[in-house]
Amino acid sequence: MVKHWIVAAGVLAAILTGCQEPAPPAPDIRPVRTVTVQRSTGGEPVSLTGQIRAQDEVSLAFRLDGRLIERNVNVGDAIKPGQVIGRLDAQIQQNALRQAQASLSAAQGQLTQARNTFSRQQELLNKGFTTRAQFDQAQQALQSAQAQVDSTQAQLRNAQEQVSYTELQADAAGTVTATGAEPGEVVRAGQMIAQVARQGGRDAVFDVPAQLIRTAPSDPVVDIALTDDPTVKTTGRVREVSPQADPATRTFQVKVGLTNPPPAMRLGATVVGRIQLTAPPGVEIPASSLTEANKRPAVWVVDPQSQTVSLRNVDILRQDPASVVVSQGLETGEVVVTAGVQALRPGQKVRLLGGAS
Known part of the structure; x- marks a missing residue:
């Protein structure tokens, strides 16, 4: 009799347990990495290495063919206007x-x-x-x-x-930077006999990436200093930008005219040029933040109160493999998801793993 009461009690407990509602599942919280949107007040400093060259450099050559019998200059010689550089057999x-x-x-x-x-x-x-x-x-x-x-x-x-024409004379004062023929050689008309850096202005010449040319100020003041002696310095302004990129390096040659260059900045000296970039017109975020909504660029924005995300369309001003400049759609102080954007849905709770401010 006692056994029957025990069995009945167990059955009744099982029935009551099965009638209770199951506990709700724990909310799906996604870990994400974020960045806080900040509008830069000033651009970043940029440094490039270049060389000192003469603003005006010419190659002196004969106007006719002949055998060179005399060359009166060598590399490094200072020459004067009218000085005889070389002679041909006349x-x-x-x-x-x-x-x-x-x-x-x-x-x-x-x-x-x-x-x-x-x-x-x-x-x-x-x-x-x-x-x-x-x-x-x-x-x-x-x-x-x-x-x-x-x-x-x-x-x-x-x-x-x-x-x-069998006598080659210098037309201006300068310094010989290279020679192209030795006495006894038969030279062609137009062949360089001596390369002369004329006296006057000097340039600092740099190979500049295309992206830097796009983001640099229109007329920046460039600080120039010797690499082996930073105390020897001056300033300059961009005088010439090559319209075509170098086929090997894909960089553009930029010539900076120096203002009162010190004597220690000799031709061929290695220098460092520094400029301050202007602040971008929008806000910059990592390129990994970008996704798509309504066939337009979008980002996930985190609500700091509810710790949920919402999808927001933005306007892109400029994009490269590392970063995106947003012109419209984001405000300073907002938190944007930078990693994990593909696994999110609107209103989803997130857990911040860390980010940059």
Whole structure:
């Protein structure tokens, strides 16, 4: 009898237990990483390494082919305007000059004879002792002789210029930075004999990435200092930006004109240039924050009170593999999810793992 009461009690307890409602499941809380939106008040400083070069650098060359018999300068020499840099063997040009001089002398003799003949015929014609035909013939001979003299004079000037081209002179003061031929070599017209950095302004030349050119101020003041002695410094402004990227490095050459460069900044010296970038016009967040909603860019924004997320569309100003600049849609101080965006849903609770402020 006792056994029956025990069994009945157990059955009744089981029935009562089965009638109770199950406990609600624990909310799904996703761990995420976040960043706090901040609007930068100033841009980041950027440093690049470059070299000192002359603003005006020229390659001196002969205008004609020939054998170089003399080169009077070497690398590092200071030169003056009019100084002779080198000479070619001028034997051929001298022969052409002597030939032109001889031709001119012969033409001038013929002109003198034709002028005398014309004077006699003119006098005889006035007295009626010669015919009009003979006078016209003498006049034509005089004109031909004068034209021959003009032609030979032009040939003489050309020959003299050809002789002058065998001597290479400096057109301005400067310093020789390279040489291109040695005495005894046969050189071509236009071949560099000496490369000269003219006196005057100096540039600091840098290879600049395209992204930095896009974000740099329009007319920045660049601080320039020697790499081996930072106390030697000056400032400069961008003077020239190459319109085409280097095919190997994909960087753009930028020339910064130096303001009163100190003497220690010699040609070829290595320098460091520093500028301060301007603050971006929007707010910058990591590129991993970006997702899509309604076929537009969007981000997950965390509500600090309820610790839930909501999806918000944003306008993108600029994007690269590491970061995104948002022009509209985010305010300073808001918390944006940067990792775990693909596993979220609107209103979901999250647990912050850490972020940047």
